[in-house]
Amino acid sequence: MATSNQSYKNLSGSYLFPEIARRTKAFAASHPKAKIMRLGIGNTTEPLPPSIVKGLSSGVKKLSNIKTYSGYGDEQGNTELRRRIAEVKYKKAAEKIEADEVFVSDGAKSDTANIQELFSQDSIIAIQDPAYPVYVDTNVMAGRTGKAKENGQYEGIVYMPCTEQNNFFPELPHKKVDIIYLCSPNNPTGAVATKEQLKRFVGYALENEAIIIFDSAYERFIADKKLPHSIYEISGAKKCAIEINSFSKEAGFTGVRLGWTVVPKTLVTEDGASLNAMWNRRQTTRFNGASNISQEGGLAALSAKGLKETQKVIDLYMNNAKVIRKGLESIGIKCYGGVNAPYIWIKCPKGMKSWDFFNKLLEECHVACTPGSGFGPSGESFVRLSAFGHPKDIREAVESIKKNLKI
Ligand code: MLT
Numbered sequence: 111m112a113t114s115n116q117s118y119k120n121l122s123g124s125y126l127f128p129e130i131a132r133r134t135k136a137f138a139a140s141h142p143k144a145k146i147m148r149l150g151i152g153n154t155t156e157p158l159p160p161s162i163v164k165g166l167s168s169g170v171k172k173l174s175n176i177k178t179y180s181g182y183g184d185e186q187g188n189t190e191l192r193r194r195i196a197e198v199k200y201k202k203a204a205e206k207i208e209a210d211e212v213f214v215s216d217g218a219k220s221d222t223a224n225i226q227e228l229f230s231q232d233s234i235i236a237i238q239d240p241a242y243p244v245y246v247d248t249n250v251m252a253g254r255t256g257k258a259k260e261n262g263q264y265e266g267i268v269y270m271p272c273t274e275q276n277n278f279f280p281e282l283p284h285k286k287v288d289i290i291y292l293c294s295p296n297n298p299t300g301a302v303a304t305k306e307q308l309k310r311f312v313g314y315a316l317e318n319e320a321i322i323i324f325d326s327a328y329e330r331f332i333a334d335k336k337l338p339h340s341i342y343e344i345s346g347a348k349k350c351a352i353e354i355n356s357f358s359k360e361a362g363f364t365g366v367r368l369g370w371t372v373v374p375k376t377l378v379t380e381d382g383a384s385l386n387a388m389w390n391r392r393q394t395t396r397f398n399g400a401s402n403i404s405q406e407g408g409l410a411a412l413s414a415k416g417l418k419e420t421q422k423v424i425d426l427y428m429n430n431a432k433v434i435r436k437g438l439e440s441i442g443i444k445c446y447g448g449v450n451a452p453y454i455w456i457k458c459p460k461g462m463k464s465w466d467f468f469n470k471l472l473e474e475c476h477v478a479c480t481p482g483s484g485f486g487p488s489g490e491s492f493v494r495l496s497a498f499g500h501p502k503d504i505r506e507a508v509e510s511i512k513k514n515l516k517i
Pocket of ligand 1: 150151152153219242297
């Protein structure tokens with residue numbers, strides 16, 4: 111008789127974003143005249159820039175011709191794309207990133223979810239709280255935790271609170287941990303780690319033989335020149351960090367699907383295993399490579415013209431972020447983030463709980479947000495607004511909040 115993976119029973123609820131979509135849909139169904147403005151999930155809205163469309167189209171064209179047709183590609187990704195990612199994205203790395211340390215994938219979400227399987231079952235996981243829910247949920251599914259406790263934490267995970275008091279960047283773990291998830295620019299708080307802050311974590315990881323899983327999916331949104339875009343800007347990180355990134359947000363590939371993970375060859379676990387060799391084994395076994403069409407689009411996105419064009423779209427989203435912050439602050443709402451990240455982390459007025467404020471924003475203003483508590487217990491009494499959206503819709507949402515929110 112087949113029995114199920116019991117660890118799934120430890121999950122405390124459904125995945126955050128479908129749950130928001132479900133509640134928003136239910137509200138829309140019972141209020142058919144209401145125009146709902148969705149600032150919940152970080153979903154891109156602007157059309158792909160011309161050079162990327164050209165790249166994707168050339169990918170399709172190649173498939174239509176017997177001379178240029180290709181079937182399966184290398185599981186690790188198109189060699190030229192791996193080379194370009196290494197060159198363009200890791201220019202400032204303290205130790206050079208080689209093309210064969212870059213693994214192209216169908217997106218950062220799957221890599222973020224899959225990477226944990228390289229580590230032993232008894233690895234102790236430390237996670238920023240609040241955090242992108244995939245880090246916690248996939249470790250729960252893998253059986254690395256116990257059940258959810260009343261305070262919203264799972265047994266067995268080391269939570270690293272990111273609060274107003276520490277400017278949303280955590281202290282080092284107080285005990286020895288094995289795997290540390292860091293995300294900068296942070297989803298959901300919009301905080302960006304400084305070089306000093308990353309240095310402390312790299313130092314800790316080297317000293318404790320821990321591995322950092324660094325999610326840099328929003329690095330292109332950093333405007334402040336002093337802030338690091340990659341953990342590899344810190345000397346020694348190639349010996350203790352994996353970095354995951356994506357074309358989704360910076361190039362509008364949320365539906366196209368393309369991302370990558372850097373697993374340095376110098377990265378070795380306490381028991382002497384090469385994580386680069388293991389990830390290579392994992393990907394070649396379980397993955398047939400990213401779509402060859404998407405990869406042509408990725409190459410175009412990293413061309414000089416592509417980078418210029420995507421910057422314009424990034425600027426548009428960051429202007430949305432400014433509009434959101436300014437509008438909400440004008441009615442006395444405390445906002446964080448939104449300066450070097452496309453997310454605005456909003457303190458619920460009068461200490462309201464996240465889901466209560468979610469309901470209030472939806473009912474009174476017809477704006478859907480993401481409840482902070484969905485990212486972890488330290489996200490309670492916050493909500494996240496996404497700056498991804500057409501500027502006109504963002505302005506409309508902000509005006510509706512200013513006019514209709516009763517606080
Ligand atoms: C988010 O809204 O946090 C993300 O867009 C979801 C994702 O990237 O999977």
